[in-house]
Each structure stands twice: as structure tokens, then as C-alpha cells.
Amino acid sequence: MEKTRYQFVADEIRRRIVTGKYPAKSLIPDQNTLAEEFHVSRMTVKKALDGLAREGFIYKQSGLGTYVLGIVPLQTISRDSPAGAIDGLTKQLGEDRVTSDIISFDVGFPNADIQKKLDLTVNRPVYDIIRLRRVENDPFILEHTYMPVELVPGLTENILKGSIYSYLHHSLNLKFGGAYRKIHASLATPFDMKYLEAGEHDPILEVEEIVWLNNGKNIEYSTARNRYDTRSYTVLDIR
Amino acid sequence: MEKTRYQFVADEIRRRIVTGKYPAKSLIPDQNTLAEEFHVSRMTVKKALDGLAREGFIYKQSGLGTYVLGIVPLQTISRDSPAGAIDGLTKQLGEDRVTSDIISFDVGFPNADIQKKLDLTVNRPVYDIIRLRRVENDPFILEHTYMPVELVPGLTENILKGSIYSYLHHSLNLKFGGAYRKIHASLATPFDMKYLEAGEHDPILEVEEIVWLNNGKNIEYSTARNRYDTRSYTVLDIR
DNA sequence: TAGTGGTCTAGACCACTAC
DNA sequence: TAGTGGTCTAGACCACTAC
Numbered sequence: 001m002e003k004t005r006y007q008f009v010a011d012e013i014r015r016r017i018v019t020g021k022y023p024a025k026s027l028i029p030d031q032n033t034l035a036e037e038f039h040v041s042r043m044t045v046k047k048a049l050d051g052l053a054r055e056g057f058i059y060k061q062s063g064l065g066t067y068v069l070g071i072v073p074l075q076t077i078s079r080d081s082p083a084g085a086i087d088g089l090t091k092q093l094g095e096d097r098v099t100s101d102i103i104s105f106d107v108g109f110p111n112a113d114i115q116k117k118l119d120l121t122v123n124r125p126v127y128d129i130i131r132l133r134r135v136e137n138d139p140f141i142l143e144h145t146y147m148p149v150e151l152v153p154g155l156t157e158n159i160l161k162g163s164i165y166s167y168l169h170h171s172l173n174l175k176f177g178g179a180y181r182k183i184h185a186s187l188a189t190p191f192d193m194k195y196l197e198a199g200e201h202d203p204i205l206e207v208e209e210i211v212w213l214n215n216g217k218n219i220e221y222s223t224a225r226n227r228y229d230t231r232s233y234t235v236l237d238i239r
Numbered sequence: 240m241e242k243t244r245y246q247f248v249a250d251e252i253r254r255r256i257v258t259g260k261y262p263a264k265s266l267i268p269d270q271n272t273l274a275e276e277f278h279v280s281r282m283t284v285k286k287a288l289d290g291l292a293r294e295g296f297i298y299k300q301s302g303l304g305t306y307v308l309g310i311v312p313l314q315t316i317s318r319d320s321p322a323g324a325i326d327g328l329t330k331q332l333g334e335d336r337v338t339s340d341i342i343s344f345d346v347g348f349p350n351a352d353i354q355k356k357l358d359l360t361v362n363r364p365v366y367d368i369i370r371l372r373r374v375e376n377d378p379f380i381l382e383h384t385y386m387p388v389e390l391v392p393g394l395t396e397n398i399l400k401g402s403i404y405s406y407l408h409h410s411l412n413l414k415f416g417g418a419y420r421k422i423h424a425s426l427a428t429p430f431d432m433k434y435l436e437a438g439e440h441d442p443i444l445e446v447e448e449i450v451w452l453n454n455g456k457n458i459e460y461s462t463a464r465n466r467y468d469t470r471s472y473t474v475l476d477i478r
Numbered sequence: 479t480a481g482t483g484g485t486c487t488a489g490a491c492c493a494c495t496a497c
Numbered sequence: 498t499a500g501t502g503g504t505c506t507a508g509a510c511c512a513c514t515a516c
Contacts, residue, residue, distance in 0.1 A: 004504065025455060030482060041506045046483080059416055059453055062483040063513035069416070069455045070358055119309055177298055177308075178477040185424035185444035185467035203442030203467070205424035214298055216264060216308045228424035228442070235474055238417040243485065269501060280487045285502080301502040302494035 005040050010048035012038075017057050017068050024070040028058065031066075056238050099137070102160050103130040103195070107149060114146050117210055117221040125149045131160060132195045139196050140230060145222040152219070168219070177214040183207050183233050186225075196227050203228040244279050249287035251277075256296050256307050263309040267297065270305075295477050338376070341399050342369040342434070346388060353385050356449055356460040364388045370399060371434050378435050379469060384461040391458070407458070416453040422446050422472050425464075435466050442467040 003011075013034075016022045028034075031049070035042045049066060052058050060066045106128045110120055118126065126146045133141040145164070147155075152168065159167045168174045184206045188198040198204065204225050211220040242250075252273075255261045267273075270288070274281045288305060291297050299305045345367045349359055357365065365385045372380040384403070386394075391411065398406045407413045423445045427437040437443065443464050450459040 006504080032482090041508095042483095043507090044505060047504090049483090056417055059455060060483060061453070061514085063481080063515085065482060065514095067455060069451075070457075178295060178475070181474040181476065183422050183444075183472040183474070185442040185465075187440075187442060187467070201426075201440040203424040203426060205422075212308075214300070216298055216306055218309075226424075228426070233422040233472075235420040235422070236417070237420065245485080271501090280489095281502095282488090283486060286485090288502090299502060300495085302496085302500080304495095304501060 005038075006044050006047040006051070009034070009038050009040060009045060010051050013048065014052060014055075014057060017052075022068050024068050026068055027065045028068060054238055056236055097136050098163075099134045100161050101132040101134065102157055103132055105129050105157060105160060110146070114221060118146060118148055118218045120148055120218075127152065127155060129160060140226065142192060142195050142225045143222060144224075145220060147220050148218070151213075151217060174219065175214040176219075177212045177216065179209050179211045181207055181209040185228070192225060192227075196225065198227045205231060205233065207233060244277075245283050245286040245290070248273070248277050248279060248284060249290050252287065253291060253294075253296060256291075261307050263307050265307055266304045267307060293477055295475055336375050337402075338373045339400050340371040340373065341396055342371055344368050344396060344399060349385070353460060357385060357387055357457045359387055359457075366391065366394060368399060379465065381431060381434050381464045382461060383463075384459060386459050387457070390452075390456060413458065414453040415458075416451045416455065418448050418450045420446055420448040424467070431464060431466075435464065437466045444470060444472065446472060 013022070013028070016028075022028050029037070031042045031045045034045045038045065049058060049060060053060060056069060058066050058068055107125050108128060109122055110118065110124065110126045114120070114126060115122060120126070126148055129143075129145045129147070131143045131145070132139055133143055147164075149155075151174070152172065154171075155164075155167070186204050186206050188196075188200060188202050188204050192198045192202075192204055193200065196204075205228055206226075207224045209220070209222055209224075210218060211222075212218045252261070252267070255267075261267050268276070270281045270284045273284045277284065288297060288299060292299060295308060297305050297307055346364050347367060348361055349357065349363065349365045353359070353365060354361060359365070365387055368382075368384045368386070370382045370384070371378055372382055386403075388394075390413070391407065393410075394403075394406070425443050425445050427435075427439060427441050427443050431437045431441075431443055432439065435443075444467055445465075446463045448459070448461055448463075449457060450461075451457045
């Protein structure tokens, strides 16, 4: 797993910004100077800077130069979801802090809605999993997940108690392509009241999502529900 | 405003995907073939395809080729917020359908929280605006906006009744750099009940955001509140 | 007028995949 | 072994900015 040159350049410039060597609102050296310093072509420097611009570290203005952006007030509370959160709660919060109760774990043929969401025909079975994710033992997320059996062979209760995502990544060697999410506020159901210890009139934040692999196949349709006072969802939107 | 070559190529390939000339899940021609067809270099084709991959239209696999992604079930209800919505409600829904009631329009020195959110010192005045945005006359979003006066000179009630964003873009010629958003579910306040016609126990979806310009200056801190049954927030997250 | 970042080229070498 | 996309180069021309 060798680092490419543009990754090396991007990592180093990012480090200089984070450590204050390139202070917020200052101009960084121009692309030709950086190309000389790193012994790469200007195109390679540009590719590194393009990535940093997408991450929100810098902005480039043709004719003027490249500026360091003031760090966005990323006062992300530790339980907030980062923008690109696709790697599951366990990775986000650390393995020790997250545990999962399995509320139900079934297999069946998908109904019309799930067929559409997962892009499956009716005769392809899906897992139907409900878990309560706990953080330091407090109930945190009530997660209802559908996954095509054919893409996730060998799922066991043991895996469900830990991290599905780690199983997908490391054991099945699957790679994510992207996710489509929809965030709602909704009313607490008796289910929420029972498992999330929500009050009758507590609002619930629900994240509904479809996740697909880098080969384009849909791997998951799920809803994740939180009590309104335990979590927000954050998005960083550049350009 | 001439189109660049890679934009031309991207637009044409996007058109072929949308019209079905390149069907979902099929391989599109390789980069060399496309380069020949469009009379451009392979790097230019690659740049076009990189953009389409970020938009979620295709995925590329080294050694194999470039595939058309199945269209994500973008069953985006018309009132949902698209992922990159930064252009204001008026542009999103069309000028005819959106009107605004001005609930309050003040100027003052920013408190500590607003100073931090807008990266201002205390002696720089800010507008403090509360508007009720209506869609086809129904109350829709209760919007509380702070903006630095020095960046938005000449704001009037007339502008507030229409679209602030159109004023920023077309009259002041400002360009957005990005936004940081935080989405919450929260309890209805008496204010929500009065203006959004929310019931006492209706959950509220709140989008809190900081918007900055392409020169890195923060232009807006705002909260936008909706009744839970009128709007979701959607995010497309690639790779 | 000198300096900036954006675009574009023609060619090279690479790792990976399928056969 | 042939074909794919990824990376990288050295150089060119451009529009735009500041002086």
C-alpha cells in the first residue's frame, strides 16, 4: 500500500495547516514553488490541492493564489455523526464503548418496498435485523437493517453483537461506494419508548439510508433512530 | 463563459446515461476510445469521469472498466432539501411558490456565541432576521438568520420578502465557498406553534448552518425549523 | 507586466483483471 | 498476454489579478 506522490504532498500540506505553519487566512506558496520543494510536477501539486480544497482546508483563486481557510467551527460533539459517516458506529466511537443488543434477527423474502430499496427481485432473501446499539451501556440507536443474504453470507449473532461493518470490510473484503441518506424528525413510537427510553412526546431523529458497494450493488437499507437529545447529524458541504 | 473540454465531455456522457444510451450496470467505452471520439486527451476524459463518479453516476474499477451505476432511488419528495442545497429556498422551489413574512429585522452587536459562529469581533454589527417562509402560502420554514452587516450592505425589507440569496449572488456578486450543517430533532416551542402551526407535541426538524464565501469569510449563521411532517433533509455521500 | 491557478496535451510506466 | 484505469511528467496556452 504505497502512498502516491499527490497523497504525500496533500498529507504534508494538511499537516502544515493543522500545526499552524500555514496559518488561517494566509497565502500558501504557489504551485510551482511547491512542485520544486516536493520534487514533483505542478499537476501533482494541483491534484493534492484539489483534494484539500474538497476537504475544506484551502480555497484557490485563479490569478491570486491559494489561501488557508479559517477552521470551520467544527464543534462536533463526540456523539454527532460526521458528514461522511459510512463506517458504522463501532468505528466512529471505538470498539470498547459500543455494544449491541439483538432484538430480532430474521431472514425472509423482501416485500415490494425492500425490493425497490435494495434493487432485488422477490426471490432473493434478505436479512431483517433489529439491534439496539448502546454507548457505554446507555441505549443510543435503534437500528433496523435489511441486507441481501447473497451479498453477506455467513452472518451470525456473534457478528451482530459486534460490528457488521468490520465483518463486511475485513472478512468479506467488500468496499463501500456511497450512501443516500434522508434525515427526518419523527414521533416516538412505543418501540422507541421501550428501547431508547424515550418519553411519550420526545422527538426522534431518524436517519434512513441506502448504502451501496463500489461495484454498484446495494448492500443495505436501514433506519437508525435516536432520541432527539442524544445525537445530531452533521454535514460539511464544500462549494 | 466558455465550457471547458472536460465539462463538454462530462455533460455528454451524463446525457447518455440519463437517456439510457449507456444503460445502468453496463460498461461504458474505455478512456482511450472516449478520448478518440471526443478528440481530447485521455487525461481530459479522466477528469470528466472523475466528476461523474463524484456525482454518483458511474464507478470506475482499475483493470476492469467504467460502469454506469443504477440510479439511486432518489425518490426525493419535492419539498426535501437536496444534498448540496446552499442556494436558498427560493431557488430550490421556484420564485412563484415561495413568499416570506418578516417577523423581525434588527441590527446589533453580536453576542459571544454569534461572534464565534461568524468569526467576528464584538464591534462588528450583525443583522438579526427572523422570517417565516411560506410555500404556496402554507407556513413552511421558520428561519432565524445572522449576517455581518459589512458583508451585506444595503439589505432592505423588500429584499427580505424575496430571496436574500439572489441579492447576495446577483447584486453583491458574492460566491459561496461552503456550509457546515447540523441537523437536529427538537421539541416545538411556542414560537413554532404560533408560526408553523405546529401542535404542542409535534417534533421539529432543525437545520443549523454556518455558510462561508469563497474568500473564506463567514456570511451567515442560521437556524431553519420545520414541522416534522413537512420536510426531510437528504444527503448523497459518495465514497 | 509578472505572477497566479485552470486547462490541456502526448506520452510514459504502473497494478490489476480476465483470458 | 492484452486491456483497463491510476499516476506522473514537462511543457504549453489561457484568463485573471495586482501593480
